[in-house]
Amino acid sequence: MSFGPLEQDNLTSDQFILKGKHVVKTIQMNIFQHINTFNAEFTFPGSIKMARRILYSLLIYLLLAGCTAGEEQTKPNVIVLIADDAGYQDFGCYGNPYIRTPHIDRLAAGGLRADNAFLTSPQCSPSRISILTGKYPHQTGAEDLHAPLPATERIIPTYLKQAGYFTGYLLKGHFGPYGEEQFDWYSRDLNDFTVFLDQSGEHPFFLWVGFTDPHRPYDKGVIAEPHSPEKVIVPPYLLDDRATRSDLADYYDHITRMDNQIGQYIDILRERALMENTLLIFFSDNGAPFPRAKGTLYDSGIKTPMIFHWPSVIGEGYVYRDLVSVIDLAPTILAAAGVEPPQIMEGRSLLNILSDPSVTGRKFVYSERNWHNCDEHMRSIRSERYKFISNAYIGFPHGTPADISASPSWKSLREAYDTGMLSPGQALLFKAPRLPEELYDLENDPYELQNLITDPRYTEIAHELRENLALWRAATGDFSAEERRRPDNTDRYSGIKFDQKKLPPFLPDSLSD
Numbered sequence: 001m002s003f004g005p006l007e008q009d010n011l012t013s014d015q016f017i018l019k020g021k022h023v024v025k026t027i028q029m030n031i032f033q034h035i036n037t038f039n040a041e042f043t044f045p046g047s048i049k050m051a052r053r054i055l056y057s058l059l060i061y062l063l064l065a066g067c068t069a070g071e072e073q074t075k076p077n078v079i080v081l082i083a084d085d086a087g088y089q090d091f092g093c094y095g096n097p098y099i100r101t102p103h104i105d106r107l108a109a110g111g112l113r114a115d116n117a118f119l120t121s122p123q124c125s126p127s128r129i130s131i132l133t134g135k136y137p138h139q140t141g142a143e144d145l146h147a148p149l150p151a152t153e154r155i156i157p158t159y160l161k162q163a164g165y166f167t168g169y170l171l172k173g174h175f176g177p178y179g180e181e182q183f184d185w186y187s188r189d190l191n192d193f194t195v196f197l198d199q200s201g202e203h204p205f206f207l208w209v210g211f212t213d214p215h216r217p218y219d220k221g222v223i224a225e226p227h228s229p230e231k232v233i234v235p236p237y238l239l240d241d242r243a244t245r246s247d248l249a250d251y252y253d254h255i256t257r258m259d260n261q262i263g264q265y266i267d268i269l270r271e272r273a274l275m276e277n278t279l280l281i282f283f284s285d286n287g288a289p290f291p292r293a294k295g296t297l298y299d300s301g302i303k304t305p306m307i308f309h310w311p312s313v314i315g316e317g318y319v320y321r322d323l324v325s326v327i328d329l330a331p332t333i334l335a336a337a338g339v340e341p342p343q344i345m346e347g348r349s350l351l352n353i354l355s356d357p358s359v360t361g362r363k364f365v366y367s368e369r370n371w372h373n374c375d376e377h378m379r380s381i382r383s384e385r386y387k388f389i390s391n392a393y394i395g396f397p398h399g400t401p402a403d404i405s406a407s408p409s410w411k412s413l414r415e416a417y418d419t420g421m422l423s424p425g426q427a428l429l430f431k432a433p434r435l436p437e438e439l440y441d442l443e444n445d446p447y448e449l450q451n452l453i454t455d456p457r458y459t460e461i462a463h464e465l466r467e468n469l470a471l472w473r474a475a476t477g478d479f480s481a482e483e484r485r486r487p488d489n490t491d492r493y494s495g496i497k498f499d500q501k502k503l504p505p506f507l508p509d510s511l512s513d
């Protein structure tokens with residue numbers, strides 16, 4: 001494919017490179033516009049899905065092949081920056097007026113910030129494995145916390161290696177040995193970022209950076225100027241007391257420590273002139289490590305910050321407000337690398353959205369909560385405005401992850417519950433039996449404290465969401481709650497962990513034939 005000669009005469013080499021980049025960017029934008037037009041003008045029944053994939057791959061290939069000299073040099077690098085337990089509201093660019101996240105804020109300002117991005121699970125390893133496989137947790141065989149990736153499953157680095165990529169991950173994996181072995185390189189030391197860049201040589205690279213911030217436990221003094229407990233934002237489902245505020249300030253400090261590390265990486269990438277053609281993606285694996293957040297299907301558990309930065313494709317200051325699911329990240333990364341996403345992946349590439357935020361997003365996003373210290377079988381569907389949740393184990397209070405139920409915030413909440421000091425919304429976490437279904441109006445009730453499922457005014461909305469959730473479960477081969485059961489290893493009332501087994505075996509009499 002020829003893009004016509006560049007007018008090199010009378011230009012300095014720097015001017016020539018700049019002009020060349022401008023031409024390449026114009027071509028890229030034109031191709032993306034064709035993709036968007038194609039997506040917008042046609043609907044695709046199943047029989048045409050393959051044709052669409054082929055055409056899409058061809059366009060992406062042309063995009064990549066057209067970028068000046070050798071293909072290897074022009075394939076974008078991809079760096080995934082994944083926070084461990086960071087809530088979607090706890091960043092400056094997502095509206096927190098106090099927390100200090102200047103580097104992440106600048107990434108958002110220089111690229112695309114997705115304001116309604118959702119995880120497929122509010123749990124650590126199930127969420128990560130879902131993202132890496134491009135499948136929903138119940139399709140991976142690793143839907144419970146600490147369950148390793150099965151040997152038969154393929155994840156992003158395997159696909160990228162076949163396309164010439166050098167792949168690695170830093171620090172936290174949490175996807176088990178069969179996941180780890182699919183990367184070329186690994187280090188536990190975040191300072192080895194430059195070692196990875198050096199070792200990638202002339203290859204395009206894929207690096208997964210698994211921060212351990214802001215996961216508990218918390219140390220004091222991790223940043224030079226700690227956040228003040230007086231100024232943190234206390235969500236209404238927590239008790240606003242001294243202990244909880246101090247706990248939140250520690251959490252903020254660990255987010256800022258991660259932000260500082262990201263700032264160092266950006267400096268290194270700039271020094272090496274790698275920013276322009278590197279797709280940086282930042283998000284969190286699950287919600288904040290506080291009661292009624294991580295481990296729940298409320299937005300505090302499944303909504304994530306999500307930022308894309310890729311100057312050669314994404315314009316500055318883009319904000320995307322339609323629904324986005326992390327199920328789309330694996331196809332996006334593969335498509336960016338010129339690799340056709342395999343049919344077994346459930347999501348679709350977001351490349352068209354990255355270049356044009358006016359492209360329509362998903363109508364629904366789906367999430368699930370399975371074993372995480374306590375067993376649950378919960379499924380959710382969320383539209384732009386409403387959330388519907390199904391609960392299978394309704395006889396007990398909601399199971400809380402053990403790291404949270406050992407926290408000062410939980411202790412405050414629990415003690416106030418025992419003395420009848422909580423508001424009805426704050427007390428919800430300890431209530432049993434639970435209703436088998438929940439419905440929330442996110443527009444009027446963003447913290448999901450008012451269950452509308454029994455309100456006759458919402459019968460039709462609940463019906464539509466219930467039907468679509470059932471369709472999704474059937475289409476993705478979800479298992480039933482009756483199929484198997486794991487014992488809890490943490491007490492739901494006291495929060496005390498009574499069994500140190502990371503992942504207890506299934507109860508024998510709960511297994512189907």
Ligand SMILES: [Ca+2]
Pocket residue numbers: 084085123124215285286
């Ligand atoms: Ca996590």
